[in-house]
Structure formats: structure tokens, C-alpha cells
Amino acid sequence: MLAHIAMAVVPPRSDRESFSIADLSVEFDITARALRFYEDEGLIAPERRGTQRIYSHRDRARLAWILRGKRVGFSLSAIREMIDLYDVGDGRRHQRAVAIDRCRERIALLEAQKHDIDAAVAELNDFVAVLEAGRAQDLG
Numbered sequence: 001m002l003a004h005i006a007m008a009v010v011p012p013r014s015d016r017e018s019f020s021i022a023d024l025s026v027e028f029d030i031t032a033r034a035l036r037f038y039e040d041e042g043l044i045a046p047e048r049r050g051t052q053r054i055y056s057h058r059d060r061a062r063l064a065w066i067l068r069g070k071r072v073g074f075s076l077s078a079i080r081e082m083i084d085l086y087d088v089g090d091g092r093r094h095q096r097a098v099a100i101d102r103c104r105e106r107i108a109l110l111e112a113q114k115h116d117i118d119a120a121v122a123e124l125n126d127f128v129a130v131l132e133a134g135r136a137q138d139l140g
Helices: 003-009 021-028 032-040 057-071 076-088 093-139
Strands: 047-049 052-054
Touching (some): 021 032, 021 057, 032 057, 057 076, 076 093
Antiparallel strands (some): 047 052
16 A cells, blocks of 8 residues: 555545445546546556456556646656655655655646746736726726
């Protein structure tokens, strides 16, 4: 199980040993197709029993990482890098350090974008004010 960091993303489920594709689709409000896509990308690896996929707690935790990463704008390759570091075997220290670095980089990028958006909104508001002043003169 992707314990420590994943638990901050999604609380553990001790009420069951495994999950079906329907279970995870409902819990995370995603389609079965999305789950199969993440499997095809090698991000999760459910056990197969015939044609049925059986997802482990580890798969569920990885899915939580994937979805959170997507929500904040990480690429699938960046998400893969962070969740694959779980298996390094150093008590997840390297995984945490990389995740923190990537999150700080993303925060800096988003802050810069926010600044640019705020500047564009201010410029547009100024432009609208100029246009409205001109329209008032035309009407008057």
C-alpha cells in the first residue's frame, strides 16, 4: 500500500481486501475507460482473474495520486515519476523530496500564471473603462 503520502490523498479502506473497476469508478467519480487508460499507461496494475480486474489498496492509492496530480496540472509522466519512487526502498524519503520539489515548481508556475491573469484582467478593466467613457461622450 502506498501508505504515508497516499493517505494524505485518500483515507485507507480497511473494510475490504480489493476493489472492482465499478468500486473505484464510483468512489473516484471516473469512468471505467479512464481506469483502463491508467492501466494501459502502466500507472496502475490490477490483478486479472479472467476478464475481471481486481484492484488492490496499492492501486487505489496510486489512483488517488494520479487524480490529484491531474487536478493540479501535472503531466502523466511527472505523476508516474513521483509514484514510482515509492519502490525505491528508502522509506519514501526520496519520493517525498521529489514530490515536494515538483509541487513547489508547480506552485511557482501557477503563481506566475495568476500574476499574468491578474494583469490581463486589470488591463481589460482599464480598456473597458476607456471604451465606456468614449461611449458616454458619444451619447452626451
